[in-house]
Amino acid sequence: xxxxxxxAAAPAADHVSVRTWIAVIGAALGAFMAILNIQIVGSxxxxxxxxxxxxxxxxxxxxxxxxxxxxxxIPVSAWLARVFSLRSYLITNAILFTLLTCxxxxxxxxxxxxxxxxxxxxAGGVLIPLAFTIILTTLPSSKHPIGIAIYSLSAVFAPSVxxxxxxxxxxxxxxxxxxxxxxxxGVVMIAMLWFSLDRSPRQFHLLKQGDWIGVFxxxxxxxxxxxxxxxxxxxxxxxxxxxxxxxxxxxxCLLAFVYVQLKRKQPLLHLKLLARRNFGLGSLVNFLFGxxxxxxxxxxxxxxxxxxxxxxxxxxEVMIWLGLPQLLFIPLLPKVMRYIDARVMAAAGFALFxxxxxxxxxxxxxxxxxxxxxxxxxxxLAQVMVMTPLSAIAIAGIEREFAGSASAxxxxxxxxxxxxxxxxxxxxxTKREQFHSYVNTENLSILGEATRQRLQGLTEYFxxxxxxxxxxxxxxAVVAVGRAIRHQAFLQGYSDIVIMQSLALGVALIxxxxxxxxxxxxxxxSH
Numbered sequence: 001x002x003x004x005x006x007x008a009a010a011p012a013a014d015h016v017s018v019r020t021w022i023a024v025i026g027a028a029l030g031a032f033m034a035i036l037n038i039q040i041v042g043s044x045x046x047x048x049x050x051x052x053x054x055x056x057x058x059x060x061x062x063x064x065x066x067x068x069x070x071x072x073x074i075p076v077s078a079w080l081a082r083v084f085s086l087r088s089y090l091i092t093n094a095i096l097f098t099l100l101t102c103x104x105x106x107x108x109x110x111x112x113x114x115x116x117x118x119x120x121x122x123a124g125g126v127l128i129p130l131a132f133t134i135i136l137t138t139l140p141s142s143k144h145p146i147g148i149a150i151y152s153l154s155a156v157f158a159p160s161v162x163x164x165x166x167x168x169x170x171x172x173x174x175x176x177x178x179x180x181x182x183x184x185x186g187v188v189m190i191a192m193l194w195f196s197l198d199r200s201p202r203q204f205h206l207l208k209q210g211d212w213i214g215v216f217x218x219x220x221x222x223x224x225x226x227x228x229x230x231x232x233x234x235x236x237x238x239x240x241x242x243x244x245x246x247x248x249x250x251x252x253c254l255l256a257f258v259y260v261q262l263k264r265k266q267p268l269l270h271l272k273l274l275a276r277r278n279f280g281l282g283s284l285v286n287f288l289f290g291x292x293x294x295x296x297x298x299x300x301x302x303x304x305x306x307x308x309x310x311x312x313x314x315x316x317e318v319m320i321w322l323g324l325p326q327l328l329f330i331p332l333l334p335k336v337m338r339y340i341d342a343r344v345m346a347a348a349g350f351a352l353f354x355x356x357x358x359x360x361x362x363x364x365x366x367x368x369x370x371x372x373x374x375x376x377x378x379x380x381l382a383q384v385m386v387m388t389p390l391s392a393i394a395i396a397g398i399e400r401e402f403a404g405s406a407s408a409x410x411x412x413x414x415x416x417x418x419x420x421x422x423x424x425x426x427x428x429x430t431k432r433e434q435f436h437s438y439v440n441t442e443n444l445s446i447l448g449e450a451t452r453q454r455l456q457g458l459t460e461y462f463x464x465x466x467x468x469x470x471x472x473x474x475x476x477a478v479v480a481v482g483r484a485i486r487h488q489a490f491l492q493g494y495s496d497i498v499i500m501q502s503l504a505l506g507v508a509l510i511x512x513x514x515x516x517x518x519x520x521x522x523x524x525x526s527h
Contacts, residue, residue: 010491019196020138024147026192027131030094032154033182033381034124037101039162039297040067040178041117045310047175052109064230065114066121067419072414073125075269078404081130083206087197090130094193097123098186105176128154128415132407135364137400145334145392151389152330155414159297160323160380167312214260214268221253229423233430270405273398275472278518279406281511282394283413288508289386290417291424292353295501296322296379298371298422300360302496307487308368316377318369325380333388342389344517350386350509352378357502363495365487396518421504425497432496436489 041048041063043067048062081089100120107113131154135147198442224246235243261267297319304310304318337345356378360371391410398406 001008008323013195016139016143019338022192023134023196026133026152026189026196026302027134028154029185029189029192030090030127030215031131031151032158033101033185034070034159034281035154036162036165037120037124037182038063038070039159040166040181041066047170048113049297050295051175052107052113061110061114062117064227064455065118065125067230067415068226069118069121070125070128071226071412071415071419072120072219074129074415075218075222075408077129078133079125079210079268079409080126081133081404082203083210085098085200085201085360086134087193088202089198090126091190091193093126094186094190097127098182098190101179101186101330102348104378105179110314111144120242129404129407129411130444133404135400136395136403136407141396144395145337145388147393148388149330149333152384153326156293156383156387157323157326157330160326160383162321163301164314164316164323165295165461167316168312169212169309169444171313187391194351209266211264211266211268214257214264217253217257221250221257222248224253225494226419229419232423233426239272239429269408270402270414271409273402273406273409276397277355278396279394279398279410281515283410284412285390285508286509287413287417288504288511289390289499290414291421291504292357292508294385295421295497295504296357298425299494302505304369306496307363307490308362309326310369314369318372319401321373322376322380325377327386329381329384330388333384337389337392341517342393343512343517345385346389346393347509347512349382349389350512351503353382354502354505355387357498357505359493360499363491363498365491367491389482390512393515393518400524409464417443425500429493429497433486433489436492437486440489 015291041166077089084092097120104113104116104120105474107116131151135144135151139147165181166178169181228243228246232240232243238244258271261269261271274283300319301315304315305312312319342470345425359378360367360375389498394410441485
C-alpha cells in the first residue's frame with residue numbers, strides 16, 4: 001500500500017500549475033531583455049555617439065555604465081528580494097527597466113545617456129538572477145531542465161540576437177528605435193509577473209541585520225573591477241595611474257568581501273557553496289562559457305566592421321545564424337536530457353564549441369561573412385548543448401535557502417567571464433597586431449626584388465590616376481604597402497584571439513570531465 005501511495009504522490013508532487021509556468025516564462029522574458037540590452041547598443045554605438053556629441057573614448061561609457069551597474073546589482077538581488085518581497089521587488093524593477101529603456105531614446109547628451117544607462121543596468125541586473133531563482137524555488141526538481149531551457153533563451157539567445165536587432169532597427173528606423181524594442185515585451189512581462197507571483201510579507205527587519213560591510217565592499221570592488229576591465233586597454237592598463245588605483249581598490253575590497261562572507265553566519269552570499277564540487281566546478285565552467293559567448297560576439301562584429309568594412313545591418317545578418325538555430329534546438333533539450341547524461345552532453349557541447357570556433361581561425365582577406373556560417377551554426381548548437389545541462393548539474397542538491405546565493409553566484413560568474421574575456425581579447429588583439437606588424441615589417445626588405453616591384457607597380461598606378469609628381473606617387477605607394485602590412489597584421493591578430501577562445505573552450509571541456517553525476521534526490525523543490 002505504501003508503494004502505491006508513493007507512486008500516486010510522485011506525479012502530484014511534480015505537477016506544476018499554469019500560473020507557475022507563467023511566472024517562470026515572465027521572469028525569463030525579463031532576463032532576456034536585460035541581457036539583450038547589453039549587446040543591442042554595441043552594433044550602433046557609433047550612431048549614438050554622433051547623435052549625442054560623444055567621442056569614441058567617452059562613448060564607450062554608454063556600454064560600461066550599464067555593465068557596471070548590472071554586475072554590481074546581481075549579487076545583492078536575492079537579499080533585497082527577501083527585504084521587499086520577491087513580487088514587489090521584481091515587478092518594481094521590471095517596470096523601472098522598461099521605462100528607463102525607453103527614456104534612453106530621449107537622451108540629448110552623454111551625461112544624460114550614461115545616467116540613464118546606469119539606472120537601466122541596475123534595474124536589469126535584478127531581472128537576471130531572480131529569473132533563475134524563481135526556476136529553482138517554484139519548480140520541482142523534475143521540471144528544472146524545462147525551466148532552465150526556458151532561461152537559456154535569455155542567457156545564450158539574447159546575446160546572439162542583440163547585434164542583429166540593434167543593427168537592423170538603427171539603420172532602418174534610427175538609433176532611438178532600438179530602445180523601444182523592449183516596450184511591448186516589457187508590458188507583457190509586467191502583466192505576467194503581476195498575475196502569477198504570490199504576495200509575501202516584506203521583511204524590513206533584514207535591513208538592520210544586513211551584511212552592510214559585505215554590500216559596501218562588493219559594490220565598490222566589483223564596480224572598480226568592471227571599470228578596470230572596460231577602460232584598461234584604452235588607457236594602456238597599468239601604465240595609467242587611474243587604472244592602477246582602481247585595480248588596488250578592487251583587489252582590497254574584493255578580498256575584504258570574501259573574508260567577511262566566510263566569517264559571517266548570515267552572509268550576503270554563501271561563498272562556501274563554491275566548495276561543493278559540482279557547483280564550484282560548474283561555476284568555473286560557466287565563467288569560461290561567458291568568455292566564449294561574449295568573446296565571440298565581440299570578435300566577429302569587430303572583425304567584420306574593422307577589417308571587412310561591414311555595416312551594422314550586414315553584421316547582424318551574419319550573427320543571426322548564431323541565434324536563430326537555438327530557437328529550434330532549445331525546446332528539444334529537456335526530452336533529450338532524459339536519455340543522455342548531462343555531463344556527456346555538456347562535454348560534447350564544449351567539444352563542438354571548440355571545433356566550431358577553430359574553423360574560423362584561418363583569417364584572410366577572403367574570409368568574411370559567409371565563411372562564418374559553419375562556425376556560427378556549430379556554436380549555436382553547442383551553446384544549447386552546454387547551457388542547460390551545465391546549469392542542471394551545478395544546481396543539483398542546492399538547498400532552497402541557498403537558491404538566491406547560488407543563482408547570484410552562477411550568473412555573476414558568466415557575466416564576469418564575459419567582461420574579463422572581452423578585456424583580455426581586446427588587449428591580446430592590440431598586442432598581437434603590433435607583434436605581427438613588427439615581424440611582417442622586419443621580413444619585408446626594401447631592397448628585395450618583390451618589394452621593389454610592388455612599390456614600382458603602385459607608383460605607376462598612382463601616376464596613372466592623377467598624381468603627377470613621381471616622388472609623391474612613390475610616397476603614396478610606400479603608405480599603401482604600410483597599410484597592407486597593418487591589414488595583414490590585423491588578420492593575424494584576429495586569428496590569434498579566435499585560437500585563444502578555442503583553447504579556453506578546451507579547458508572548459510577538461511573541467512567538465514571532473515563533474516560528478518548529480519544525485520537522483522535533489523533537495524531544491526517547490527514544497
